[in-house]
Amino acid sequence: MNGQVPVAPETREAVEGAMARLGAPQVRSRPSGRAGRDVIVRCPYLLTDYFGIIVSAVAETLELHGRQVILNAGDAVRDVEVLAGLPDREQLGGAILILPPEPARDLEALRRRDFPFVVIDPRTPLPRDIAAVSAAHFSGARSVTAHLVSLGHRRIGMIGGPGEWLANEARMAGHASALSEVGVLPSPELCRSIEPTSDWGHSSAAELLDLPDRPTALVTFNDKAAVGALRAAYERGLRVPEDVSIAGFDDVYLSSSTVPMLTTVRQPLGELGRMAVSLLMRLMEGHAVETLHVELATELITRGSTGPVPTA
Numbered sequence: 582m583n584g585q586v587p588v589a590p591e592t593r594e595a596v597e598g599a600m601a602r603l604g605a606p607q608v609r610s611r612p613s614g615r616a617g618r619d620v621i622v623r624c625p626y627l628l629t630d631y632f633g634i635i636v637s638a639v640a641e642t643l644e645l646h647g648r649q650v651i652l653n654a655g656d657a658v659r660d661v662e663v664l665a666g667l668p669d670r671e672q673l674g675g676a677i678l679i680l681p682p683e684p685a686r687d688l689e690a691l692r693r694r695d696f697p698f699v700v701i702d703p704r705t706p707l708p709r710d711i712a713a714v715s716a717a718h719f720s721g722a723r724s725v726t727a728h729l730v731s732l733g734h735r736r737i738g739m740i741g742g743p744g745e746w747l748a749n750e751a752r753m754a755g756h757a758s759a760l761s762e763v764g765v766l767p768s769p770e771l772c773r774s775i776e777p778t779s780d781w782g783h784s785s786a787a788e789l790l791d792l793p794d795r796p797t798a799l800v801t802f803n804d805k806a807a808v809g810a811l812r813a814a815y816e817r818g819l820r821v822p823e824d825v826s827i828a829g830f831d832d833v834y835l836s837s838s839t840v841p842m843l844t845t846v847r848q849p850l851g852e853l854g855r856m857a858v859s860l861l862m863r864l865m866e867g868h869a870v871e872t873l874h875v876e877l878a879t880e881l882i883t884r885g886s887t888g889p890v891p892t893a
Contacts, residue, residue: 617674620861621651621667624679625659630833631803631850632679635701638854639677646862648674664688668696675865677857680704697864699857704746712864712873714857718748721846721879722755722800725828727762728844728881729798733890734826735765738789738796740782740806744774749802752830756800771796775806782806786813790825797825797890804829804836807843811886822888832882841885849877 622639626632632654640650651673653663664687667676675697681688685705691698692711700713707713729737739756742749757767771789775781782801789796790813801807807829811821819825821841829836832847856875863870 617670617672618647619649619651619672619674621653621663621670621673621676622679623653623658623663623676623681625654625656625661625682626680627656628654630835631831634833634850635679635854638851639679639701639858642855642858646858664691667691667698668694675699675861677701677854677861697861699861699864701853701857702748704748706747707874709873712860712870714853714860714875714877715748716848716853717876717879718751719755719758721830721848721881722752723759724755724879724881725800725830725844725846726756726759728883729800729826729828729887730759730763732798732826732888734798735760735763735890736768736771736794736796736798738771738773738786738799739767740773740775740785740789740799740801740810742774742777742802749774752802775802777803777806779805779809779812782809783813784809786810786827787816790814790817790819795825798887799825799827801827801829803831804833804843804845807845807886808835808839811839811843821886824891826887826890828887832880836882836884839886844884844887845882847880847882849879852877 620643622636624632624636628636636654643650659682664683667673677699679701681700681704685707688700688711689708700707700711702715703713726737737760739753741753760767773785775785782805786799786809789799799810801810807827810827814821814825814827821827829843829845832845836843836845856877860870860875
């Protein structure tokens with residue numbers, strides 16, 4: 582009667598049929614007791630190619646479920662306190678939080694209030710009872726470094742993202758795993774942590790390429806940073822990939838717009854959004870959800886920016 586689980590569908594139908602025959606009111610509520618149908622989508626970043634793809638997929642999928650989207654997006658809202666007040670907004674049935682900058686304790690507090698929400702690409706580790714969807718960062722990073730290793734590269738620079746990000750930790754581990762297969766340890770001299778922008782990618786790549794013993798390949802946190810690395814190589818008269826190989830991550834439109842086109846790791850950005858909505862709908866409707874942390878597979882996309890290690 583109240584929509585709680587576990588109840589088999591045939592049992593539910595039998596009970597509802599008996600209620601109908603007896604003239605009893607059929608009132609059902611979700612476990613959270615929330616009547617709101619709107620969903621807030623919080624993405625406190627510019628809706629560029631990366632975040633825009635995710636938000637578009639979320640909005641389109643929520644529309645298919647008949648849910649109204651309330652968008653909270655842009656750099657200006659990053660430091661605005663939003664989470665604590667969500668359960669008090671009667672029109673809201675749930676939320677999707679994309680790379681939330683809030684600390685894990687704020688997300689845990691929201692969960693304790695039984696407010697349904699799903700995190701896309703969490704910055705920090707989350708408790709198992711908080712639903713989250715992300716790409717397989719470890720295996721993605723491992724695949725691109727293994728690709729470079731197979732081409733003979735051993736001195737590989739790693740331009741990672743912010744050091745405290747969960748994705749960066751996983752990618753650094755994947756990078757190290759691929760190197761360990763050929764008996765190489767990552768050199769601290771060749772690792773950088775940056776804000777994942779083209780300018781930061783350019784400055785970090787410049788530092789690495791100016792080393793007396795420069796790396797023969799660079800792996801970057803995203804395609805934007807890789808574009809910056811391409812610029813740094815060009816400024817130094819280095820040919821890509823003849824003198825240095827460069828690889829990105831994400832496979833946004835930039836990756837196929839450069840010369841040469843970027844080898845990169847494709848994240849299923851649209852599917853991240855769709856899977857998050859699927860999880861949220863189950864939470865809002867009181868369905869049993871056993872797997873709350875979901876990782877979606879990535880794919881190595883090989884293009885012209887990577888090649889064999891230089892012979893001299």
